[in-house]
Amino acid sequence: MVDVDPTPVSGVVEIDETYIGGTAIRRFKPKPKPAKQMVLAIRERTKKIKSTGEMKTGRVRFFHVPDGKRATIQPIIDKHVDQWADRIITDNSAVYDFAINEHHKTTRRITAR
Numbered sequence: 001m002v003d004v005d006p007t008p009v010s011g012v013v014e015i016d017e018t019y020i021g022g023t024a025i026r027r028f029k030p031k032p033k034p035a036k037q038m039v040l041a042i043r044e045r046t047k048k049i050k051s052t053g054e055m056k057t058g059r060v061r062f063f064h065v066p067d068g069k070r071a072t073i074q075p076i077i078d079k080h081v082d083q084w085a086d087r088i089i090t091d092n093s094a095v096y097d098f099a100i101n102e103h104h105k106t107t108r109r110i111t112a113r
Helices: 070-080 094-099
Strands: 012-020 037-044 060-065 087-090 105-108
Touching (some): 037 070, 070 094
Parallel strands (some): 012 087, 087 105
Antiparallel strands (some): 037 060
């Protein structure tokens, strides 16, 4: 399902990036590794509607971005995350500092694996 005119995600929002690709199989001759592509994910957590008690399913959005620079990521976050989101959860990357202002409670999590 594609939402033609999506509304910004709100409530508790998680933002993270990952890199996909970069592994060449059967390299008998030395070849350069394929470049990895960056994907930015924005997730809205499931929330309970106070007035009705119903659960509203959260939404997820993925964006292929050329790099992890602020100039690239900021317009995406500004457009797709509500200015008054309750909380923004990110990793410890300084790239997301611009997205967090005085209106947001913040949580930074680092998961060591």
